Amino acid sequence: MNSSWLENLWTTNPKKSRFQRLSQENRSDQSKVAGNLKFKIVFMPIEQLKPHEKGSPLYLELLKNEILKDGVLKYPIIADETSLVILDGMHRWLALQSLGYEKMPVLLVNALENPKIRIGSRRVHRYIDDSNKHITAKEVISAGLSGSLMPPRTTRHFFPFLKPPRIDCPLDSLGKSVPKDVSKYLVEASSEECRKAIKSWLEEISEELDFLKKRVEEVEREKEEFLARIKSLNHFS
Known part of the structure; x- marks a missing residue:
């Protein structure tokens, strides 16, 4: 194959x-x-x-x-x-x-x-x-x-x-x-339990999105810090 x-x-x-x-x-x-x-x-x-x-x-x-x-x-x-x-x-x-x-x-x-x-x-x-x-x-x-x-x-x-x-x-x-x-x-599951389940699913998705947003911000900050180090190195070379 x-x-x-x-x-x-x-x-x-x-x-x-x-x-x-x-x-x-x-x-x-x-x-x-x-x-x-x-x-x-x-x-x-x-x-x-x-x-x-x-x-x-x-x-x-x-x-x-x-x-x-x-x-x-x-x-x-x-x-x-x-x-x-x-x-x-x-x-x-x-x-x-x-x-x-x-x-x-x-x-x-x-x-x-x-x-x-x-x-x-x-x-x-x-x-x-x-x-x-x-x-x-x-x-x-x-x-x-x-x-x-x-x-x-x-x-x-x-x-x-x-x-x-x-x-x-x-x-x-x-x-x-x-x-x-x-x-x-x-x-x-009753109707009320179904409504709670929908709310729980949406909260879980939001939790993942919040985590990913924070992680993206962390990585972008790390990138900026790394680029700043490179510029500093070039300044002294």
């Missing part, structure tokens, strides 16, 4: 979708490397995958509407290659099940042996260590295999890439069957 596969996925070509380009290189099993992380994208029966935490009924409905409007699944979900426990994309998995689809694209990684895969509990933990609440990959996989699901949004997995490759997989390529009842995977 040639090394241009990921580049091809991101190449803008109005005549070919990302999914079509993926399909042309044997879409049943793609072994690729991004940075130092080797992964595979495979098409799997949805029923073989396992969640590790409960889902939000509100977020599920939002995502279902988006997927139906788009007519494609933009990104593969991410799962552990050995246990098939879902690490990222729980609500996409729920959405496709509830809409009656039979399979989906999955990016497989080795969660137990790759130290570059980290786990936090909030978005900002991508950049700073979550020292107060450390959950291991072993605990995540154990929850998925046992069926003792963690509460919603307990974990956030961070990978050596910001996002998996976008593939825009057409829904009509995923096989259609009878819609599944996914209520057992959802937490019960």
